[in-house]
Amino acid sequence: MTATEGSVPARTMRRIAIASGTGTVIEYYDFFIFATAAALVFPKVFFPALGSAAGTVASFATLGVAFVARPLGSILFGHFGDRLGRKRTLVTTLLIMGLATALVGLMPTANQIGVAAPILVVVLRVLQGLALGGEWTGATLMAAESAPRSRRGFWSMFGSLGGSIGFVLASATFLLTGATMSEHAFASYGWRIPFLASFILVAVGLFVRLAVDETPVFKGEVARGGTSGAPFVEALKSQPREIVFASGVLVMVFAFYYLAVGYLINYGTHVLKLSRPTVLSIGILSGAVFGIAIVLGAAISDRVGRRRIILAGNAVALVWALVLFPILDNASAVTFAVGSCVTTFIAGFAYGPVGAFMPELFRTRYRYSATGFTYNVAGVLGGAVPPLVAAAITASFGGWAFGLFLAVLCLISLGCTLALRETRHAEMDQPAEKVALK
Structure with missing residues (x-):
């Protein structure tokens, strides 16, 4: 172990983990309330002229815009994260995400300002995507570059765990809001409350993040040789193979998770005709299952x-993709809960080690840029595309056909993971050639 790596006291590691997780809770809360609103109310609020089916497709297309913006955000904020430090960049992403989310809550509807409404929502969604493109990476690096090697998998998962908690909070907020008002009131103004509540959460997140210091690995790199002038370009030249294959590792995780937290909400309410409170309650349960699976996967990865x-998560996912929709089509709350929870458990178990695995692949000089880019490219392939095509495929060919589509994505993740080496014993500040061949 190097002098800089893993030298942070346990008490400080706990503070870093809280800062890492708290920030991602807030940012993913913001991100997921948009996903929930896209499934429940946006087709009527922003796309009423398109009708139910086309409005749903347009609504999820708006959701997908953020995934397209995320790789761009990873390059933008990765550049500053590698040049100025992890902490400063994380504060910036949190502020951008919070402001964009709150403005969605203030947005006039299509009936009030016409086509300008969906256009403005898309712009705000792009800002959300840009911010989130730099968020997970920075939060994860804060922990990964400070943790002892023997427990790096565990400490690095708190940024990912924040996503699970954020989704549970988002679902619970919509559930409580919908339960305390009529359908008309919820569609009229109730859906705005979760967006406006992000003001409070951002204030909490800023307080926590400003209290932590820069990572010792980054400070050591700056002291030894300064920072890279063009970190993303340097990453492409130095480790192109790792960037290509790492970009496919998380395709299954994104596909399964955003299927559960996005499309299945719409599928459960509109296709299976389950009540909205039932679907949102099951969503809270599946989000909790996702978090438990993340902890298990991360902790076990420190041992095996x-x-x-x-690889184990992707192999199981390949089989589950083929049986998921036949199970869901039984159209009961129980089978819907089983389908949602198993889907998020598989995704979470494979996701758990990623907070350590991705940073361990790349050098400190360009780690923020390379890790963020590969993570968010997978987000486009797995998080944006499946919800966008799901409605069309299931409507034309049935759920089994969409299951085949998911199985192909699982094969991509499986193959990309096989192409990469184990990284558990890697030092975080070792040269790139040692990272690649370890």
Whole structure:
């Protein structure tokens, strides 16, 4: 172990973990309330002229815009994260995400300002995507670059765990809001409350993040040789193979998770005809299951390796993709809960080690840029595309056909993970050639 790596006291590691997780709770809360609103109310609020089916497709297309913006955000904020530091960049992403989310809550409807409404929502969604493109990476690096090697998998998962908690909060907020007002009131103004509540959460997140220091690994890199002038370009030149294959590792995780937290909400309410409170309650349960699976996957990866856990998750996912929709089509609350929870458990178990696995692949000089880019490219392939095509595929060919589509995505993740080496014993500040061949 190097002098800089893993030298942070346990008490400080707990503070870093809280800062890492708190920030991602807030940012993913903001992100997920948009996903929930896209499934429940946006087709009527912003796309009423398109009708139910086309409005749903347009609504999820708006959701997908953020995924397209995320790789751009990873390059933008990765550049500053590698040049100025992890902490400063994280504060910036939090502020942008919070402001964009709150403005969605203030947005006039299409009936009030016409086509300008969906256009403005898309602009705000792009800002959300840009901010989130730099968020997970920075939060994860804060922990990964400070943690002892023997427990790096565990400490690095708190940024990912924040996403699970954020989704539970988002679903619970919509559930409580919808339960305390009529359908008309909820569609009229109730859906705005979760967006406006992000003002409070952002204030909490800023307080926590400003209290932590820069990572010792980054400070050591600056002291030894300064920072890279063009970190993303340097990453492409130095480790192109790792960037290509790492970009596919998380395709299954994104596909399964955003299927559960996005499209299945719409599928449960409109296709299976389950009540909205039932679907949102099951969503809260599946979000909790996702968090438990993240902790298990991360902790076990410190003992058996990151790659084995990710491979196991993808192998199980390949089978589950083919049976998921036949199970869901029984159209009961029980089978819907089983389908949602198993889907998020598989995704979470494979996701757990990634907070350590991705940073361990790349050098400190460009780690923020390279890790963020590969993570968010997977977000486009797995998080944006499946919800966008799901409605069309299931309507034309049935759920089994969409299951085949998901199985192909699982194969992509499986193959990309097989192409990469185990990283559990890597030092965080070792040269790139040692990272690649370890």
